[in-house]
Amino acid sequence: MDQDAFTAVDAYLVEALIDRDEILDQALSDARAAGLPMINVAPNQGKLLAMLAELVGARRILEIGTLAGYSAIWMARALPPDGQLVTLEYEPKHAEVARRNIERAGLAGRIEIRVGAALETLPHLRGPFDLVFIDADKPSNPDYFEWALKLSRPGGLIVVDNVVRSGGVANPKGDASARGTRRMFEIIAAEPRVTATAVQTVGSKGWDGFCLVRVVR
Template sequence: MSTSSQELQANWTRSDQYHNAHLIPEDPILSTALQNSDDAGLDRIAVSQSQGKLLHLFARSVQAKRILEVGTLGGYSTIWLARAVPQDGEVVTLELEEEHVKVASKNFALAGLSEKIKIIVGPAAQSLETLRPSFDLAFIDADKQSNAIYYQHAKRLVRSGGIIIIDNVVRQGLVADTSRTDERIEGVRALLRAMKGDEEVDATTVATVGEKGYDGLIFAVRK
């Protein structure tokens, strides 16, 4: 018996919500941050609750003190990451859109994390040129067409033993369907070509399903 895409999505969402209810306590600050983004008309493309918690745990697992984020949006994932670094740690987050920066700044203040987060405004590829190596973790979640560029910079900026996480790399399995193409899909394919045979990292793709649908991330360790 075939299952419709709507039924699949309902099942994935229900599963996420069930597990989250047991493993992730309700957080009024994060809920308000999402509501502030909605109220400002930002696209609903932030990581899910479970994905945010996963980023937080990744950061804690490598005892990250400095984190690089490419793509701030309303700052939901940034808050998860900033909560993982010590008091003297820092998250540097790059964002192009001034409206996104405005909303994110409001959310960082709400979370009491403004002093731990530095926002750099402008095209990420240009902002990355100004940064020096010193990061323990990089999270890339911005325009997919530039993924390969962001990856090369992240590889330069993340320490040996640090990790690079790149979001939205499965895209409902369409990246692997050679009959399908668009700018985002081609951006992921360019990234994969750039990573193929790269001896400076050890990486894998982890496909995910949940309230955000069917997608996935690349997890890479800098050698």
């Protein structure tokens, strides 16, 4: 098996199970045209996030790492009409592209973008949130997780993307992203208020995976 096969399977799954969506397609096109890195979640992963939001009955969602707003749109659509999604983005250029995509999706009243370093904006947020999605710089994952836990309600869910790093997470001497993720896993494992698992994935985004953390108390 190789990347072409993984991508082909993802394409089949998306075609079979996910309706075409012009708004989401345009969001990706605008991101590409603006020169943003194409590191958004895949469509089937976006739908998974939306389903998780529905399963936890989310009314408030926190996202760390907006990029072009693609995953924010997926999750915000799963909120009730009076729900709220707060998304944090470091790069003003990314936030501006996301803002246009969110407005086109008709979700400007449901999604709030806060621009700046997440570790500077997180202390100004008020919880609790029902779902937190972490998809930003990986060396900061330990700090992001601790803030996510602080801002989550009992019964809430924290999802951390890109935790496998093409296998790099298994190497104690890996790069800064892998080391940050390993440190996050150590914190999660020692935290009595949560239960967690992690799953490897392959697909159009390569070999990676995500961590699911349930806040139990």
